[in-house]
Amino acid sequence: MQLTLPIAHALVGKSDLPIPEWLFAWGASLVLIVSFVALTLAWQRTRFEDEGWRPVSEWISRALVNRVVGFAAGALGAFLLGLTIYAALKGTEAPDRNFSLTFVFVTFWLGLVVVSVLLGDVFRALNPWRAIARAVAGVFRLIAGQSPPAPLHYPERLGRWPAVIGIAAFAWMELVWGQSGFQAVGLVPHDVGIAVIVYSAITFIGMALFGIEEWTSRGEAFSVYFNMFSRLSALEVREGRLGFRRALSGAVGWAAVPGSIALVLLTIGVTAFDGAQEGVLKDAITSLFDTLVDAGLGPVASLRVTNSIFLALTIAAVAAIFWGGVAGMHTVRAGIRIRELGRLFGHAFIPIALAYLVAHYFTLVLYQEQAQFTYLLSDPLGDGSDILGTAGSGIDYGLIGATAVWYVQVGALIVGHVTALVLGHDRALAVYRDPATASRSQYWMLAMMVGFTTLGLFLLSQANQ
Amino acid sequence: MTPLPIAHAGHWAIYVLYAVPVLIVLGSIARTMLRDRRKDDG
Numbered sequence: 001m002q003l004t005l006p007i008a009h010a011l012v013g014k015s016d017l018p019i020p021e022w023l024f025a026w027g028a029s030l031v032l033i034v035s036f037v038a039l040t041l042a043w044q045r046t047r048f049e050d051e052g053w054r055p056v057s058e059w060i061s062r063a064l065v066n067r068v069v070g071f072a073a074g075a076l077g078a079f080l081l082g083l084t085i086y087a088a089l090k091g092t093e094a095p096d097r098n099f100s101l102t103f104v105f106v107t108f109w110l111g112l113v114v115v116s117v118l119l120g121d122v123f124r125a126l127n128p129w130r131a132i133a134r135a136v137a138g139v140f141r142l143i144a145g146q147s148p149p150a151p152l153h154y155p156e157r158l159g160r161w162p163a164v165i166g167i168a169a170f171a172w173m174e175l176v177w178g179q180s181g182f183q184a185v186g187l188v189p190h191d192v193g194i195a196v197i198v199y200s201a202i203t204f205i206g207m208a209l210f211g212i213e214e215w216t217s218r219g220e221a222f223s224v225y226f227n228m229f230s231r232l233s234a235l236e237v238r239e240g241r242l243g244f245r246r247a248l249s250g251a252v253g254w255a256a257v258p259g260s261i262a263l264v265l266l267t268i269g270v271t272a273f274d275g276a277q278e279g280v281l282k283d284a285i286t287s288l289f290d291t292l293v294d295a296g297l298g299p300v301a302s303l304r305v306t307n308s309i310f311l312a313l314t315i316a317a318v319a320a321i322f323w324g325g326v327a328g329m330h331t332v333r334a335g336i337r338i339r340e341l342g343r344l345f346g347h348a349f350i351p352i353a354l355a356y357l358v359a360h361y362f363t364l365v366l367y368q369e370q371a372q373f374t375y376l377l378s379d380p381l382g383d384g385s386d387i388l389g390t391a392g393s394g395i396d397y398g399l400i401g402a403t404a405v406w407y408v409q410v411g412a413l414i415v416g417h418v419t420a421l422v423l424g425h426d427r428a429l430a431v432y433r434d435p436a437t438a439s440r441s442q443y444w445m446l447a448m449m450v451g452f453t454t455l456g457l458f459l460l461s462q463a464n465q
Numbered sequence: 466m467t468p469l470p471i472a473h474a475g476h477w478a479i480y481v482l483y484a485v486p487v488l489i490v491l492g493s494i495a496r497t498m499l500r501d502r503r504k505d506d507g
Binding site for chain 1: 479480482483484485486487489490491493494497498501
């Protein structure tokens with residue numbers, strides 16, 4: 001059965017735009033160039049190297065960050081994990097009527113990104129695997145009188161790579177195993193349930209081997225993924241105290257850990273592929289698919305192989321743009337190795353990953369969250385029950401017009417890329433010391449930003465034409 | 466009959482139009498680098 005959710009993220013019927021779509025790409029590029037000039041002239045000292053974290057008043061912090069709230073958040077996360085697995089395994093196989101698919105691929109995967117940017121790293125509190133592991137460790141402590149020991153030391157060079165593999169596997173499952181393109185391959189709730197169980201087992205093994213907090217912060221894919229976006233937030237909890245820092249400043253230095261650049265480029269590449277597979281890449285995918293079928297491979301296997309290849313190529317193209325730009329920056333002043341430069345500036349691409357997600361999935365979230373919080377919550381198994389009395393609700397597809405959606409997408413891409421320019425420029429001032437060299441190095445950042453902006457708008461304009 | 470590539474000109478023109486801003490920025494970078502190199506040599 002075909003996963004039907006992503007139908008809503010395509011853009012259709014932008015017939016009443018005042019100018020051609022390609023002219024929006026020119027306009028967006030102009031905004032970036034003007035922003036670049038303004039930064040060069042007016043932004044002469046670093047602002048994000050010091051996060052400037054300051055605690056909120058103690059009673060507010062205590063009210064929001066305490067054991068009871070922590071326990072409740074963990075219990076909620078564990079409940080939702082259990083509900084997802086139960087609904088996936090016991091509920092209807094109709095993807096649009098089962099709680100699990102919308103919850104995993106929209107509310108969790110996309111919704112928590114937005115929440116993380118606005119409120120900080122809330123998934124750390126909600127993380128069901130961490131909550132369950134901590135509860136088990138608590139019981140262990142009661143019985144044995146000591147915390148369970150971690151038998152292995154987490155290798156530093158492994159960095160965030162286990163999380164990169166986890167996110168890549170998740171994206172592959174969504175876009176290749178159960179893709180929604182011109183052929184129905186099939187992602188049914190049962191597959192999702194099995195995948196969640198397998199991932200949970202891997203996570204618990206990782207926590208048992210390396211320690212709960214160590215694996216959560218480096219290896220657990222979704223903790224690392226949502227934490228990446230929370231680095232843009234102004235809110236952060238430090239040593240149990242809630243505080244404010246300069247928005248965006250938490251991102252500085254994030255890419256120094258191995259695997260970080262791969263994660264942010266993977267996020268951009270995966271979103272770009274999702275936009276391209278039904279648009280600009282459709283003919284090429286069809287062509288390779290036909291070739292493989294003619295060669296004797298079955299249609300489902302052919303489609304999965306084809307999509308795997310094009311997904312990998314799209315991620316490689318995004319990585320090529322990034323490393324090409326970094327190599328360009330390297331020409332400005334020798335002395336810093338290209339790989340090191342990548343780590344110094346990789347965090348600037350987090351806002352781009354966010355912009356791509358918002359631009360591409362805006363309508364999907366807007367429509368599917370109506371389903372999530374009405375009939376899917378009231379009838380999670382899709383078996384006709386009506387727990388909350390909202391099972392009869394539907395999705396209002398007329399909530400926002402296609403033209404308004406287009407403006408939201410263009411706005412998200414522009415804001416995301418200007419933010420990336422700001423982060424890059426600020427970092428360049430710290431790295432190169434003198435503003436003139438910093439600005440020269442950022443010509444290349446500007447080229448990358450213009451490239452990613454026009455690519456993003458091109459993909460959106462080509463989707464479902 | 467195989468269509469001539471020119472029949473797809475409208476299609477390719479869109480690609481070019483989207484690429485123009487990138488080409489302008491890359492051209493500016495190349496020009497600046499050349500100018501800086503000349504200045505250094507001089």
